[in-house]
Amino acid sequence: MTDSTDIYQDQPSKQLEYLMRRFGKQVVKLAYYHLRDRHLAEDIAQEVFCRVYQNLDTFRHDSSYYTWIYRITVNLCRDYIRSAYSRRVFTLDNAKHLESGEDPIDRLLERIEGGEVFQKVMDLPIKYRMVTVLYYFEEMSTVEISRILDIGESTVRTRLCRARKMLKDVLSGEAGIIG
Amino acid sequence: MDDKDLDRMLKAAKDEAHRFFSKWSGEDFREKVYRRISQAVVKSRWQVGNRLKRLVPIIGAVAVCIAIMLWVPGLRKGMSSDIAPQVGNSSLSADEQYHAGSTGEQNGANAGIQTSSFTDFLPIDQMMGKDYNLLVVIWKDSNHKNYEMVYNFIPYRINGAGQIALTTKRVEVQVGHYLVLVGNDHGNQVDISFQGNTIKQLSQNKVCGQYRTTAQFYAYSPGREYIIITPRYDTKQTEKVLIEVNDKDSR
Incomplete structure (x- = not known):
């Protein structure tokens, strides 16, 4: 996959913008597949791109941006699922999802809209x-x-x-x- | 159900998934990302600013100290004669002579100060963590023995109303430590007085860059006394700092 973001190598904010436009929706979807909660998925996406931005200069191109970003997403989702700490952090905005980790409304929407x-x-x-x-x-x-x-x-x-x-x-x- | 049926159903599920996600813009989180990043930038700038603010007096103190070491003969006397550096003039009057025991070893013959490099100072974090008005200078002699000089800085400032602002009103030092009153008095001269039972004045009114090093002292005997700072034009604005000199082994 061509990493067009390389043309913005000296402009991290443009790189970020490009990556969010290019992979943002996929990241949310990937997080949703893990967590089955749209709000959590968007929180994860937020975190993913903050980390991407922080680490843009250290990205070594061992893999494509695509793989790198998806790996971050998967790891964050796994961390969320595993970690009580993450649950506590996310509780602030998503208190109702805490116990189940999955939102029944999303279950319903999956059925209706999917x-x-x-x-x-x-x-x-x-x-x-x-x-x-x-x-x-x-x-x-x-x-x-x-x-x-x-x-x-x-x-x-x-x-x-x-x-x-x-x-x-x-x-x-x-x-x-x-x- | 056979594999073909399943493949057909999975293809249908893919279309369903596409329909399910098609209403998601994927844009909602982007603003939050930018907001978080800008907050992080502001925070980091604030932290840098704060750190710089903390560093300024240290850097100033270090600059003063280096200047003192290089140019002020008074403090150089603080070392015993056998390790005294070979630079600087000894323009001291006889009554100023004394033996100031530094806290390090001092018996190396023919030892010379090898460095005034900042990297030879104690780690700056240690300095900051302990007290940013405290500076410890360490250097090695030709026999690689460590020598240490401890400076306690007492910064002061005179504001427009002629009031003296002190960062501390009590300083605890050990015998062998140095005290340096450092201030920007905006041209307003101050008089310094003290009893001299525990500390001895080394020099006065030295200007190092923008800092006016008003007075330097050497703590030579355990006890307590005040250093009294009095503006010449308004003696009512007197301030004093309690100096407590402890024996070397008392801490």
Whole structure:
């Protein structure tokens, strides 16, 4: 992927603007896939681009901006899910989401504004959900997914396979999804 | 359900996902990002400003100290004669001679001051953390023995109303330490008086850059006394600083 942001290398604010326009919505989506909460997803996106801005000068181009930004997003989402500290921080603005970590209103919107199958995919346990949405919805390759999620490519394939099995079960009404 | 059915449903789910996210602008957080960044910039500028503000008196004090070391013979006497530097004139009168025990070793024969470099001072954080009016100068002699001189700065200022503003009214020092009254008196002369039971004056009214180094003292004996600062044109505006000199091992 061409990193057009390189033309703004000496202008961090323009670089940031470009990156937010280029990847902003994807970052929010990626965070949403993790957290299933739009407000949290936007908070994560905010944090992602603040960190991107802080670290623009140290970005070593070992990976593309695309991979770098998505990795930051995934890590922040994981931190949020794992860390009680993050929950405390986010509590200030999102007190109602604290306990569940997922907003029931968003569940409803997923069904109304998205659809039943979309919601079933989103109902998958997170490790299966992430590979599924990135592969089928975002059309990423298994290699890209492995880089972004920092897991092996074979793990991606295995999870995709299991996710498909789960979805088959759910969509054919044979069984509920076991987390 | 077979794989084809599932693929078809996943394609439908992809369209649903597209529809679900299509209403999201992805713009909402951008303003917040800019706001956070600008706040961070303001904060960091404020921190830098604050740090600079704290550094100014230190830098000033250091400048004064270096100037004192280089140009003021009075303090150089503070070292015993066998380590006295080979620079500067000894224009001291006989009654000013004394042995000021520095807190470091002083017995190295033929030792010479090798440096006045700021990097040879104690780490600045230590200085700031302890008390930014305190400066410790360390240097090595030719035998690599450390020598240390401790300066306690007492800054003062005379405002437009002729009042003396002091940063402290009590200074605790050890025998062997130096006291330096540093002030910008805007041309208003002050008289300094003290009893001399614990401290000895080394020099007076030296101007180093923009700072007027009004008086330098050496603490030579444990005890307490006041340094009294009196503006010449208005003796009612007298201020005093209590000096407590402790024995070297008392702290």
